[in-house]
Amino acid sequence: MVKKPAPDQVRTGLGQIVRVPGVGITLRVAPRVLVVVGILLVLTVAVFVLAVGTGTYKMSPGEVVSALFGGGDDAQRFIIETIRLPRAITAILVGAALGAAGAVFQSVTRNPLGSPDIIGFTSGASAGAVLQIVVFDGGSGAVAVGALLGGLGTAAVIWLLAYRGGEGIQGYRLILVGVGVSFVMIAVIDYLQTRAKLEEAAQANVWITGTLNGRGWEQVVPVGIALAVVLPIFFLMARELRMLEMGDDAAVALGVRVGWARNVLLLLAVVLTAVATSATGPVLFVALSAPQIARRLTAATGPGVGAAAMTGALLLLVSDFAAQRLFPDQQLAVGVVTGVLGGAYLIWLLANEWRGGRA
Template sequence: MNTPVTRAPHAPRTRRTTTLRTPGGLSLRLDVRAVAAGTALLALAGAAAVALIGSGDFPLTPGEVLRALTGGGEAGQRFIVRELRLPRALVGLLVGAAFGIAGAVFQTVSRNPLGSPDVLGFGQGASVGALFVIVYLHGGTFAVAAGAVTGGVVTGLLIFLLAWQRGIHGYRFVLVGIGAAAMLYALVLYLLTKANIVEATGATTWMTGSLSGRDWGQVWPLAAVCAVLVPLTLAYGRPLRMLEMGEDAAGALGVRTGRVRAVTLSAAVVLVAAATAAAGPIAFVALTAPQLARRLTRAPGPNLLPSAAMGAALLVGADWAGQRLFGADQLPVGVLTGALGGAYLVRLLITERRGGRI
């Protein structure tokens, strides 16, 4: 008679960590996989930027690009790299990082994978602000950017006020944002009907989302915003991780939940508005970057730095693919990210449905 064999339960998988100690006695524990994934994503973003700089009517090898960036090479190559193509790559890196870190904040605070700025209407709000300046004020590039930032910030304030009910709760926040996005999109269409043919063409081009024609005038303001708000958001990484457990649990652990939400969401809204002003409402980077980063790191919490690196790599890589795959047509990066992100959103909705969460 055979005796059934009872298997011992699998021990829970432990994560490899390392501890760094400072001379002052402080210690910092690092997740090895998360650090390795974040480093690989940063390297990937840098490689994509070098490939993007080398693409165009006058192609350059990666070695020529690096020599031009460090002051070597021919004078013509240095001009092409530094003055014509480097600003485009830097805007792509900064915009992608801003979208990635903002998406991670929104999804953490709402505790919902659909809690993304482009799904919740912040991109549409920035579009309304920019179109109002184009159609009614006939403003230039700086005025349009200021209108986009104002529209995004005002939209954020309205959504927070409408969704607030003793705190921000996931699905109410998402539903209010989706409703606001629909109304704002209708307002965008209305503003387009009021524009003349030249204004409508410029507005449509801006709304597509593109890195084409970007110069140092877009780099420096966005870099200044990121230099202030990205470190501020990273400083709240630990409270955000606790906030994922729920407001009551985080409060019991000493987290000032109201302050954490107010600071991080405000920073995320301004990051989205500034990025949208620089490159247009590029869709779905903020939605996909945090989730892809979390799948790579397999670490709990918002994964702010990996999300920023993933967003930068996705956006610059998509812009490079738009040039390489479509040749002289140079498909705008917003079209490519919209197509890929839409497919990812459908997959996410199916996964959420099967999990009984929607």
């Protein structure tokens, strides 16, 4: 971006520009972002070890680490490998996916409320999943497919309804159309729940809140693949994302193909969210709050997809740790914890942002 001659490292107000000679790759790295992401990483690992070690069968952090690397006795390895490890990894991956997708959504719509929770296609995913649970008695695989199709289909409908010739897609219209569509989807969900047997309706109710109960390797694989594919593309398109945040006119003037970039980014974010949602249900508020928390922690000006992903991973891991232990005899759905935390935080965020005169 900032073309400056000579040295390999140039200090700017936004961090350091690192050039890799010969390959022609230029990166901008802000030290504070690196520090924050590093701290988040350390915290995530710590909570991860703690989460894997606690439960009815307790293990010390040392035992956990040694069991993870092939040590420990058979019982320990069995518990960790089949139950606790996949659950914790699912939490990290889904949290990272929702955080990254949320960051992209919020940058593209230029609105902190532009998250998939509010744009409404998670309610489409929920409708698809509830349909599978209640009408077709689908197993967990069928439910995931239903959620995937519901989410992608609803996203397509919202995109088409928000599209206007000449203007393309605009942030607020996308959000408000999404709100309208989500009301219909919620009506569908409510209707299905009244028609279902209580156990199925209760199962659907837990699903639409978002839960990690009973999640295993079969959830880890698809979310991991989606993250591995989409996240690098997000990083490669960081420049476009940053330009889009500055407004369409500025982005066009700076040489970004706005319509193309926006559609590609939205599509990838939708796919990432849909895969993550199909694994655990729409965990409330992670996609909305993680990018906002990350932005304040790093004090960065840009979208910060990486930091948002790390924040989402940590948020979901911590929330799941709490959700498993808040009520001794019952498993709370993790979406309740993330929803209450994220909701309270969001209201605080709105109040404080607007007091400062920003909107």
